[in-house]
Every structure is written in C-alpha cells, then in structure tokens.
Amino acid sequence: MCAMSRRTLLRSGLGGYLLAPWLSSSVIAAQAGRNNPAGENIPDTGAVAAGLTSGEIVLGMSAAFSGPSRGLGIELYRGATAYFTEINQRGGVRGRDVVLKTYDDGYQPDPCVENTMTLMLQDRVFTLFGYVGTPTVARILPILKKFQDQKTYLFFPFTGAQPQREPPYGEFAFNLRASYLQETAGLVDNFMALNRRRIAVFYQADAYGRSGWAGVRKAAKAHGEMIAGEATYKRGTKFSGSMRMQVEILQKAKPEAVICIGSYAACAAFLRDAVDLGLRVPIANLSFVGSENLLKMVKQGRSDSRRYTDLLVNSQVVPSYHDTSIAAVREYRELIRQHNPQAPRELLKEEYTPFPYSFVSLEGFLNAKLMVELLQRLGDHPQRSDLESAAFSIKNFDLGIGEKISFAASRRQGLQRVYYTIVEDDRFITLDNWEQRFS
Amino acid sequence: MNIQKLFQKTLFGIFMLFGLIGVSTSILCIYTVDTHLSKEYENNSKGIAKTIADSSVDIILNRDLSVLQSLIDQFVEIQGISYIYITDESGEFLAHTFVPGIPDQILSSNPFHMDTVERHLPGVGDFVEVGSPILAGVAGTVHIGMDTGFIALKIQRAVGQQAYLISTIFIVGVFAAIWFVNLAAKPIETLLAYAVKLARDREQGISQGDKILARKDEAGQLARLFLYFAELNEVENSSNATAEGNV
Incomplete structure (x- = not known):
C-alpha cells in the first residue's frame, strides 16, 4: 500500500x-x-x-x-x-x-x-x-x-x-x-563463575543496546564489577561494514569476555573482525541476534569457520529446536x-x-x-x-x-528460563558445561 | 562601447565604491550571521538539554535506561545536534549517542562542568558543547554537542547568498555606469565634432547651418558661443587687415 x-x-x-x-x-x-x-x-x-x-x-x-x-x-x-x-x-x-x-x-x-x-x-x-x-x-x-x-x-x-x-x-x-535482564544476568553469572570478571559490551546504539547494556551493568554490579569496556555500532549496519574500530576499543579494555547486544549482521561482522584482530575471548550474543542468520554470515565463504565460532555462546529464550x-x-x-x-x-x-x-x-x-x-x-x-x-x-x-x-496483573511475562547454545558441527546445540567449553 | 577618458576616473571610483560596499557588507554579514547563529544554536541546545534533564529525572529514578536512550535518540535527530550524553551523579555514563565509542576527551572531562565549551574530537570534528544539571546535579547531567561544521556551513550559505546579491548588483551597476557615461559623453562628442567642422568650414568659407545651433542645451549654447567667437575672430582679422592696408 x-x-x-x-x-x-x-x-x-x-x-x-x-x-x-x-x-x-x-x-x-x-x-x-x-x-x-x-x-x-x-x-x-x-x-x-x-x-x-x-x-x-x-x-x-x-x-x-x-x-x-x-x-x-x-x-x-x-x-x-x-x-x-x-x-x-x-x-x-x-x-x-x-x-x-x-x-x-x-x-x-x-x-x-x-x-x-x-x-x-x-x-x-x-x-x-x-x-x-x-x-x-x-x-x-x-x-x-x-x-x-x-x-x-x-x-x-x-x-x-x-x-x-x-x-x-x-x-x-x-x-x-x-527478559534481557534475565539473559544478560545469566551470561554474566556464568562468566563470573569461570572467573572471567572483565566483561565488555558491544552494543547497538539505541534503546535495545542500552537495555542489554543496563542488564550487563546491573549483573556485573551484583558481582562487585563494572563494565570493563564498551563499543557501539549504528542500527542497520551490514555484515560488509567494518567493526575494526569497535574491536580496537574493546581490546584496550583487555576484556575476558564480550557480550554483544545487537542483531545478526552487525554481530557477525564484529565476531569476524574480533577473531581476525586476535580478540580471543568468549563472545556472547542475546536471543534477539538471530543465531542461524549470524552463523550463516560467519560461515559464508569460509572453510575455517570453526575458529570464528569456537568461543561463541548465544543465549536463547526457547529450547533448542534440535531437542525432539x-x-x-x-x-x-x-x-x-x-x-x-x-x-x-x-x-x-x-x-x-x-x-x-x-x-x-x-x-x-x-x-x-x-x-x-x-x-x-x-x-x-x-x-x-x-x-x-x-x-x-x-x-x-x-x-x-x-x-x-501464568499471567497476573503483576506478572506479564510467561517464560522465565534462559538457555545457552554453542556451535558444534555448524549448528547450535545446548551448552551443558561452561567450564569445559571456556576455561 | 567607448568609455570617454573624461569619465574613466568616475568609473574607477564606482568600482572601488562597489568593492568597498561588497567587502564590508560580507564582513558584517559573516560577523552577524556567525554571532547570531552560534548564539541561537547554543540557546536552542541549552533549551533541549534542559528539556532532557527535566524529563530524565523520572526515567533515571524509576525506569529502564532504554527509555532514556530512546528519549535522546529522538533529540539527536534534530539538525545540528551531533551527540548527547547523560551521566549519573557519580559521573558514570548512563546513555549516549556515540559510535563507535565515547571519545577519550569526553571520558576524561568533568561532566559537572556546565559552561559552554568548544571541543575538538580527533577524527570526529569540532563541537560546541552545552550542559544542564538533572535535579540540580544530584541525579546527574545532560550534555549536548553541536557540530560547528554545520554552523559554519550555514554561515557559508548566508554569506554566499549575500555575495551573490552584491555581485549581481555590481555587474548591473557597471553596465549601467558605462551606459550613463556614454550617454553623458554623447553631446560632448557632438560638440567636439561641430568645433572641428566649424574650423574646417571657416577655412573653406562655408556658411553654417548645423542643427546643433538650434539645440537649447549646454551643447547648443557652446556651439553658438564657438560660432560667435569664430565670427568675432573673423571680424577682428578683417579689421586688422584693413588697418594694415591703410598703413
């Protein structure tokens, strides 16, 4: 119309x-x-x-x-x-x-x-x-x-x-x-449990990014930590765009893990540039990212896609669709x-x-x-x-x-559980053991 | 088109006068536009900063920071505003619009400094930054950066329009002056031609019947005077010749 x-x-x-x-x-x-x-x-x-x-x-x-x-x-x-x-x-x-x-x-x-x-x-x-x-x-x-x-x-x-x-x-x-508060809290808690206390945030420069940033900040504060470093990107950034500057900003903060609050094109570009520039720390994404699209972009035209995904962890708000x-x-x-x-x-x-x-x-x-x-x-x-x-x-x-x-006047969110997934054999599977994967 | 030598200095004077007017008007225009626009943008930005500060109180105290980000994202769409950032009472950045990150110069500055400051952010540009306290500063601060390049562009446009107008007037003025000079010089040319013709005719003993003698303007009067003096001269010459013959 x-x-x-x-x-x-x-x-x-x-x-x-x-x-x-x-x-x-x-x-x-x-x-x-x-x-x-x-x-x-x-x-x-x-x-x-x-x-x-x-x-x-x-x-x-x-x-x-x-x-x-x-x-x-x-x-x-x-x-x-x-x-x-x-x-x-x-x-x-x-x-x-x-x-x-x-x-x-x-x-x-x-x-x-x-x-x-x-x-x-x-x-x-x-x-x-x-x-x-x-x-x-x-x-x-x-x-x-x-x-x-x-x-x-x-x-x-x-x-x-x-x-x-x-x-x-x-x-x-x-x-x-x-909520994002639950997703980010879960990611921060798990990284803290691995003694990865310096957590940086890469986020979309808008309300979504800020919401996730606020979640990470709140969760890190609960552990007595601050956000170690932050970098942003513009909403609508494509996979072809460079994230070199963002990676360099975060590298200066010497993070032990990075949480990305973005959509798949920009987050895939960040993952690509982070790995290419030697930022070898766990990189996490929230459920909103669109995991399959992210993986598809990262894999595109690469025979060595594993080195881009072996430190990747995505939180999800629904169970794995592989779990029949x-x-x-x-x-x-x-x-x-x-x-x-x-x-x-x-x-x-x-x-x-x-x-x-x-x-x-x-x-x-x-x-x-x-x-x-x-x-x-x-x-x-x-x-x-x-x-x-x-x-x-x-x-x-x-x-x-x-x-x-359950729903009530004071309860307007149905599900509370957050799932974590990693890439194995070019597909997302549920992460059971954080220690084994990221220590 | 022939410009008479008599009026060349006048034309030069006109050019000089126009040039002086053009340059002085442009300088005055640059100064006025620069001062007024800068002041206007600064005042507008202060007003926006105060509006954000006033509406941020409730959000900072009661709501999610994504709401605060959503608020400043709408204001940063206003032409001329390049960045906005909000800090809490401890100076921590709660929301901002910087991509790819907060510049070091801003990170190291004192967010509680509310005076207007000029900032040069390497690789980003030059800005004028204004600030406003949130809840008298106990809840934080709001800062807004205006792009001085944008203001300069506005000034350039205003000055360009002024220069265009003056140039047009100047060109029209030059052609008009040349036309007027030629118009003024035409009777003199006629008079000069008449004087030459009169001299030749007198030499050859031809009697006068020119139209110029019938004119009622200064050229006609001068022509009649020339004829009078020529005839007077002839009378004197013939008297002298008679006197010499008698001797």
Missing part, C-alpha cells in the same frame, strides 16, 4: 475515531464494513467488535521484513503462521480463522509508529501481536496508552526490554519470552515442515532464504500457540475488553516445553 493512500486512510481512520462518540452505531458499522472486505460477514449483534467478523479474527503485526534485520521478522512470522495455518485448517478458533495482518517497519521506529496507527485506526485489528524490536516497541507503547479505552494490547513482542514489562506501559503488553524430546519442538518441526510458510510476498523487497528451523521461528510458533489458547478462552463472542481477563486466566499452562506459564 503506498504511503499516500495509507496516510489518507489513516486520517480518515483517525477522524472516524475522534468522531465516533457523535456517530450512530449504524454509521460506525458501515465504516467498519467499508474498511473490511469481509464486512458483510459482521454478525448482526448490534455493536461490532473491531478486527472481528463471523469468519475471522484479525491480529496486527509490524516487524522487520526488509533491511539487515529482516531475517528476524520473517522467521518470527513463519513460526507463527505455521501454527495459525494449522489451527485454521482445523476450523479456526471457535469457527473463526486467525488472520495475521502484517506491515514492514524495517526495524525502524517511525514506520512502526505509522504501521501501528494504521493497524489500530484503519484496519481496526482485534489486537497487536508479534512486534519485533526494542526501539520500535518502545515507541508504540504510548499509542497503546493514548488509545487505552480501545483495549488494544500488544501480545508477545520479540524483545526482552523492560519498557513493556514495567510501568507506565507494562499494563498494555503481555510477554512470553524471558520436547513435545512443542516436535509439533513445531512437524507443522513447519508440513505448511512451509513463507513471508508475505508483498512485503519482501530483498531476497531471503528461510531456514528449515530456527530459534526465532520456534519463538513465533510458541507465541502463536499461546495466542490461540488465549483467543479460545474469550468464548464464542470475543471482545477486546475481555483480553486481559482471559490472559489472567492462564495459570500453570504448559505450551509443551516443560515450563509452566
């Missing part, structure tokens, strides 16, 4: 919203019917629930489908779509198909804000789902507060940052994954194989070859599974206003990964 027409529609949507109290319900229903091609299916029950017809529940997603971080949005979408497709083929959620309305924000805050306004005011989706990134999500939280009477929530964003986990915006979001002893992993692998979902063609500006399986798509799959459970709990007449209570009704729920999920 072109920017101009979207702006025009956005204005009409905003106008409709502002004028809503003065319009009769029939006018609002007619407006909803115009905006929704399936408007004729709207049940004749008086009030029209947004993002809902007798045949569909529409969820809104803004994510990176273009740019150097597009692998994150595409993989997350693929995982979620695999599960939604399966549910829809089985008859949907109480007779309604789950439809994912997607927009590309390129992992940039301003387009994400625009997409969110479009999803909320023009598309009038039922709720927001599966957003990608901290700088993007941090900017749309005030929109949710501004339109809080619409009861639109953000479900299961792909970010572990704090803004959507704490006041004043925490009440408008539900998270599934563990886990029920949800088996289900994920089966549905991904069966449906082989692809990214929305209209959003793809650059070529992207998806991975058969990935941590990010597994997370998308688990997000979708929990979302469907939540929608089921809304009953036959879903209302946005019931979303929060439906989420709070989830207690000790098992997604099939062996960790129970």
